[in-house]
Amino acid sequence: MNRRRFVFGSLASAALFAPLLKGRRAAAAGEPPRRLFVWVCSGGYPYAEDFFPESGDAFTTPILRALEPVREQALVVDGVDIRPTGPRPRGNDHIRSIGKVITARDVFDIGGDEGEPGGPSIDHVVAEHLGLRKTLVLVEQRQPRSMRERPFATGARRFATPVQSPAQVWENLFRDLAAGAADEQAAREATRARLRARQSILDDLGGELRRLRAELVGVEHEKLDVLEDSLRRAESSAAEDLALAEAAPVCTIPDAPGDARSIPQLSRAHFDVLHAAFLCDRTQVGGMMFGRSGYRWDYQNWIDVRFPGNAHDDVHHQAGSRRETYQGMVHWDWGELGGFIQRLRDTPDGSGSLLDSTLVLGISHFGRHHHLERIPVVLAGGPVRGGRVIRPGRTVYNDQVLTSVAHMMGVPIEGIGDDPACGRLEELHG
């Protein structure tokens, strides 16, 4: 395999390779962005004034300072609540808030401290409508097995589980392309043959699934639906990959990430792979869950971070006495997103930057502690006019923000979730 090293985050390398990318261009004026990135974090904030400026547009609060380097690109929305829907809109907020924040639908209780999604999340709505490829990742040391790590969904009771290992994300995104990027004709022909074989396999598996459906009438149809959907997407990806393999190499493939164990390593590695995925057009919709709901990260163990205490037990729930530590932790979280926005901004793409053609939504599923009101919402890129803090001055809900995101991406929905006619948040447009 002839794989050259890709220097992540390097302006020079990005400038060098960007012209090679097939069909990529910055969004022209008036055109919707070509990519969407949805970042969901779990931290909330100790007190509202630690995140939101009391007035004006200065990004100088203890947490929002993290976005100061991208202030001109970032837009903050103050006053967004998670819509209180369902029979117990405030019950078990660790499940309800995570389940609702980007689906705007109440979750299904399944007993215990668990739930299942009530409907598709915004990333899926956009990806489905526009036929975009989606990559979802999780920055957390535990494998995603609960609602708490899985805000993404493709429908009612259908999780879209984010991938926890950056190396696995790389495998899923670049394995085929890496082989195809080799110069040798024989290697490329072998890749094409392999992809055609994959198409045959998937075709066969489709037949098996149809037979299975006939045998299992009334049984486990949700699982079969999800399996069928996954198969369909794999078929679509195989076709795309085959088309890519038929053409000349379009992108320099990044090296696979190494072993990432600590949260900073995982965060960095995931952002690296997603950046490369956007740059190489391997995915157009990215989603990142940043810590499970109720995460217990020990920032004190991280070099250069070192805030004492367990994020959950020692800090989150003792906000009064640990306010500064809390601010520092959440500042670090949002700083990671800020760094990614900065990289997108600094990566040339056609006549503009990757950020010009990418819409970024950063959102927390908690506001203050366990509250579902006044959640942090940050938008950047694409048509977003940054450097501002928007305060609607009335109660607005997450579904309106999500509808606005869909509109910005060129998806004309009237609403999303439990209020399908909720409309968009007009302040975000124009």
Place this chain on the structure above:
Amino acid sequence: MDPSPSRRIGWRRAWAWRPARCPVWCPALCLALAGVGCTGQIGEVASAGEPAPEDAPPDLEAPPPEVPLAPRMRLLEAREYAASVEALLGLEVSSGIQHGDRSNGYPTSARAQVDEALYTTLLGEAERLGEAYVAGPLAEDAPCMAGAPDGACVEGFARDLATRAWRRPVGDEELAGLRALWDRVHADASDPALATRALLTRVLMSAHFLHRFEVGTPAGDGERLLSPWEQASLIAYTLTGAPPDAPLLEAAADGLDEGERREHAERLLDSAAGRRTLARFVRFYLRADELERMAAQPGEYPKLASAAQGQDLLEELDRFVEAVVYEGDGTFQGLLTADRAPISAATAPLYEVDAEAVPEGDWGRHEFDPSRRRGVLGLASVLAAHGSANQAYEDSPVSRGLLLKNHFFCESIGLPSGIDVASAADMAGLDADALDELTVREQAEGLMNQGPACVECHAQFMPLGFAFGSFDALGRWQESRNGRPIDTSVDEVVVAERSRSYAGHLELIDALVEEPVVAACFARHAAAWVSGEVSAERLDTVARRALAEGNPEALDVRGLLVDMLAEPRTYLRAQDMGGEE
């Protein structure tokens, strides 16, 4: 400072008079203390969904409702997938294979779905495995497949591969499909190796490999009966985490009766894999699966003295379970009352034993001081799994209390909502300005004293945790902190519908041994492990008959699982239900 924080904070008698309900405004510092709602350890009040295993205690007096289990296709969890690949191809899977589902508290994958990311991962893995197998073991396993195999060879290979992979005979139509795939890929690429890789990938990506089916066929009376092959997989994966072995498959070919199921269950449970799997079940029952992470990533647990200590704590529990179940009296009650623990050089100091008393890399046995420790709840490993990751002194009364309330009494706690943590934290700060000088129990009770609702909720389970306050977050014995004595006596805690008082953890353990509902609750959890079910009624359908077979007062752990897997009703399913509706 005031030397009597309890008087100043006024918490001591609060347990007794608060109303027995969790109002919605409960300040959540109480939650916080220990993260009731934030740990995945507490159930909501039974509501729209199915109840969790701990949502309602087993009713020993009621006539057993016979509620058939739901038909399911259960995705092999990562360990089962790895064991299945190893058994089939002799290959190891990649480290990226980590999927699973624990929605009933156990890694039973009953609700797991193959979503897009997992499908992509499994497809990549299947292709990699196919490539590795063709490049490696194929030549020895199926010599005729090397080079340019003829049609008979391909067909024989496909039949053998699919039969073993799918754990059942392969139909003619299925076989023809596999053969056609090989031909198609070979015709396209003129590459028999690629065609064989495709065949392997196809078999490994089949729903019949990725899932174990518990669907059955209609058997009258509105029920379905699992096929012998489905029964064999249920027995083998439950007891060994691996596919059925050759003797079990051979028996399944002729149909399995109760005696044969019992014979194979006993055989598998006695195997090395069976012993490991039973220990894993107990680990999950004790909510001590944190030990797996402690062993794998000891750096995340600053409280540990060494990486070896994290690894040995995991092994300690496994060894203890094996010693009691296989070498001791084998009972659930024996788990609670055993008088000794395995110790290594790394764990010996936790029991105040000189590390040099145990040779490095070896294991010895430590007899408990009967005035301090008893049974599995006296193990450093179990106590460490329910303590702070950072501070060795910081035991977790919430985690320990919930373990007992949920998993020993099968009782749940209603989760309050609409909470105001910040206000509660402020109040706590004002009330207890010298918090760090107090014992963990004093801190907890002080911080919880934010209002009657807060106290009331936590009174349901926290005292059970306070009773174990003599053990720190590494399971070491402690009698005081900062010169303040640790009080482990608790009173007026309601479990099994009665108000109880315990002088300390030993008295509480004695009560657990005597309490019939505790053994019944253990049986329900065993049923959850076996069936993957969530519904208490369905679990009790499995548990009751097994309990009836044995003696609940000396509940044979091994026998309980064997009885469940021999019992015919374990293999009946409802006629027509999706399981998820």
